[in-house]
Amino acid sequence: MGHHCCSKQKVKRGLWSPEEDEKLVNYITTHGHGSWSSVPKLAGLQRCGKSCRLRWINYLRPDLKRGSFSSQEERIIIDVHRILGNRWAQIAKHLPGRTDNEVKNFWNSCIKKKLLAQGLDPNTHNLLPSHKTNNIHNNGCNFSHSNPKPTSLFSVNSQMTDASVNMNTPFSTLLSFPPTDNNFSSPTIPIYELLNPNAVWTNQEQNPSSLMGSASSVSSSLLNPSGFDSVQENCMWSGSFQPMEITKQDEMLQPEQQVLKPQLEMMASEVEMKKADKLSDEQNNMDASFVNSNFDFDFMESTLMPCGTFYNASPMDQFAWDC
DNA sequence: AATTGCTTCAACCGCAACCCT
DNA sequence: TAGGGTTGCGGTTGAAGCAAT
Structure with a gap:
């Protein structure tokens, strides 16, 4: 079952293959994405437009910075999160080359635990009562x-x-x-x-x-x-x-x-x-x-x-x- | 070597906002 | 103004990889 936006299509789900990546990159670099809903058809992919968009934004975009987060990036995430909360897209704007998904994952898998280890509530950035x-x-x-x-x-x-x-x-x-x-x-x-x-x-x-x-x-x-x-x-x-x-x-x-x-x-x-x-x-x-x-x-x-x-x-x- | 549990992260889902007719 | 399509976002899921047993 695909998304409602592509429920009539026969779409593939799950991880992207290198071939699919190549098709998507080739299409977007030559034509731009235009309307995402039309990208799969035009690029020869059996994916829904939403999936193509996500794959491009989170993984295939040429300006993405791959690799682990630096301590400075980490600090920025913490400080901006302290202001904005879980507004990952906004936080990611302060980190060139990073996506909201990446920031979110990094937060959930790493920073959250570190803050907890420090006795800080990751949501409020306050000291947890038990640590005061x-x-x-x-x-x-x-x-x-x-x-x-x-x-x-x-x-x-x-x-x-x-x-x-x-x-x-x-x-x-x-x-x-x-x-x-x-x-x-x-x-x-x-x-x-x-x-x-x-x-x-x-x-x-x-x-x-x-x-x-x-x-x-x-x-x-x-x-x-x-x-x-x-x-x-x-x-x-x-x-x-x-x-x-x-x-x-x-x-x-x-x-x-x-x-x-x-x-x-x-x-x-x-x-x-x-x-x-x-x-x-x-x-x-x-x-x-x-x-x-x-x-x-x-x-x-x-x-x-x-x-x-x-x-x-x-x-x-x-x-x-x-x- | 096999199993289990944990962690990471790519991808999906659903919703809301926006855009266009 | 209403309605359908599109886009953007945050929460969640689950596969893959790794470590411990």
Whole structure:
């Protein structure tokens, strides 16, 4: 029985043979796919159009990057998933050459388990209840709130109606997304925060910029390609923040972190540019920045409610994450 | 060597959104 | 506006491969 779209056809199912692949590749490279429903017939395949499309997108496309995921890709998946949840197609857009199916499989077969091993709920990215006490004991970390503090990149602010990002924004840009809300006196993230893998804050008073985006956790993640030691080693939600001199950054970076340095420098550069834009905007109109933006509300929605969890940044609901 | 259990990932399914007439 | 066709997406399945016994 085939799909409803091709139920009248006699279609083959299951794995594709090399011959079928060759037929499909030959046809699409010379004619393009056009209407997928007509591809099987024109390409001489006994498959349904849907199957052809899937095979092309997930396996035969020439721009696909095969092979295992790099630690950087892994980190990006985790960080974007933290924002978007199981929106694999959107996540895959941040990983050139990767398909949603590939990302989904990698998540289910690998990342999910690693997060669980770290005591993190793969759906919410929060600490699992059973691991909270363990982490307190293991890391000397302490927090006195009934709700876990999610690791979401952005926390809530009802006045935040602007962002220069949308769902098509590459994650490198997204990472450098600076706060634009006027409530924040320090709307951008200092470079040393981006480059310091140990830059964490005990609460929002210590780091106002963390209200808008925990870029610190992202950057520390990027600087930590293994990707799964942030909780245990850095205790990313607590600990003391010790700004480093920029000139000492390079020395502090591990060899694998050096690989990411260009990206981080680019991020820092973008932050500085946005900082300049921000200052300019503020001078022109304190309120205008929310009007003329290309803000994507779909992004906003998914940002604010990742996996049904949500961090309310109300002052009445602060956490005491003391070490 | 045979069996069993586990993991991975390609492929399928069903649904929703979109497009066209 | 309605309806049919197409496309895109996320969840699920099951075959293949591998490791343990």
